[in-house]
Amino acid sequence: MVKRCWCAGSSGSSGRFGVLTGVTLLLAVFCFLFHTGELYAGGYALSGIGSKAIGMGGAFRGLADDWSAAYWNPAGLTQLEESQLTGMLVFLSPRPEYSPDIRYSGLEVGYRNDLMTYPKTETIVIPDFGGFLKLDAFEDYTFGVAVYVPAGLYSEWDLYNPTPAMDIRNPFPRFDHIGKLTVVDVHPSLARSFMDDKLSLGAGLSIMWGDIIYQKTYLSPSGIPIPHENFLVNTRLEGDGWGFGANFGALYKFSDNFQLGVSGKLPVTLNFEGTATQELYTLDNVYLRDILLGTAFTRDESLQVLSLFALENMVSEPDAEAELKIPGDIGVGVAIKANERLTFTGEVAVTFWSALDSTVVELRGLDPSGDSAENSTIMFLWDDITRFSLGAEYRIADPLAFRFGYYFDPSPVPDSTFSPIIPDLGDKNSFNIGAALTLGGVEISYNYEYLMFEDRNISTLEDVNGDGTYDNYPGLYKADLHASHLLITYRF
Secondary structure: OOOOOOOOOOOOOHHHHHHHHHHHHHHHHHHHHHHHOOOOOEOOEOOOOOHHHHHOOOOOOOOOOOOOHHHHOHHHHHHOOOOEEEEEEEEEEEEEEEEEOOEEOOEEOOEOOOOOEOOOOOOEEEEEEEEEEOOHHHOOEEEEEEEEEEEEEEEEEOOEOOOHHHOEOOOOOOOOEEEEEEEEEEEEEEEEEEOOOOEEEEEEEEEEEEEEEEEEEEEEEOOOOOOOOEEEEEEEEEEEEEEEEEEEEEEEEEEOOEEEEEEEEOOEEEEEEEEEEEEEOOEOOHHHHHHHHHOOOOHHHHHHHHHHOOOOOEEEOOEEEEEEEEOOEEEEEEEEEOOOOEEEEEEEEEEOHHHOOEEEEEEEOEOOOOOEOOOEEEEOOOOOEEEEEEEEEEEEEOOEEEEEEEEEEOOOOOHHHOOOOOOOOOOEEEEEEEEEEEEOOEEEEEEEEEEEEOOEEEOOOOOOOOOOOOOOOOEEEEEEEEEEEEEEEEEO
């Protein structure tokens, strides 16, 4: 009777002591912020890492001359002239809007149609950090580890309000559509230079951990006439899991003024394990209960009818397993040094989102009706996208530099599977401006990013795999995003 659903968070010298203390402090800060901050993203990949890289529009594969090369192009790590520790905070202020237009055969079924809705708003904090060593005994090598958040999302929406005619007995939660995803990449990297530093090669290992909360409301066909033609089922998945991948890169210096970089990432599959809570909302209608009892032929049928009108909702918590793919990419970038003070960068990169076709969720346990929970398929059907980036850095004086950047990033999500839970509304234009100040061995840099999404208007409900559940959310979507990136680097 109930459709099964799942939704898819010692001792030593003083110098050595100082380095270890710095690493310990950065780890403590990272762990604290990671457990208190939330994420938001276009798709669920963030703009990138590094204040300088993002300040230059992410056009960094061809330059890759700071710690964030571990993410963009690990070959560039050979350009680090000194060992360094880096800590970075990203502050995000997303502003999505959604006016639902969800009707079943022209009938209102409880969605807040034609009203502009807004998610729960928070300032989101994301920490990143890294440490890399240059040792005299291995002057051609650079190695170290970065820890950063390459992907994530945060959204909580109040989209559904049961109509009085549905006779729902118990209160419905305010925030009924929730998506929270945090992906942390612990990324050891190694790079080496060749040919008198003209050619550099590098690679890194991605050790990823992800945490997910995914909550949706489903209307499951009941077989009862209008206005009780659907049962209201709220589903919530909570779980975490691990995955492994790698990235690679090459950087070639044609001259002191021109260099080219090529790099890519292998896809990562995160294997999540957790619990899928399914809650079917019981009815408060004695007249309807008595009619259904009159049609029951067996004791089991009578008990099932009575359970639909019980004082408490019908709840089950089957174990759940699912895979989520973090896509691979490949890109090429250039860096042109116009003079001693001015550098231009450009980049083209392809992200292979088409790997995210669908996700099969395996359930072990019972559904709210007491039957064995059935597996469910979440449809994505995302498309590969090509991102274009441009950047510039102008060094006014040795200690002070200004940065400018722009990138264009299409949305991989088609109308047929679009959901406000993953609010990558449309094609994105990102505008960046930043500055860096170096005092001795310490660099402080800041970047401001404005991310403008193209409006999206979806007019048709679609069930792309024919399982009886709609896979998209029609309506009008608008959004923009403001972000600040603050970074401190210590070189020694």
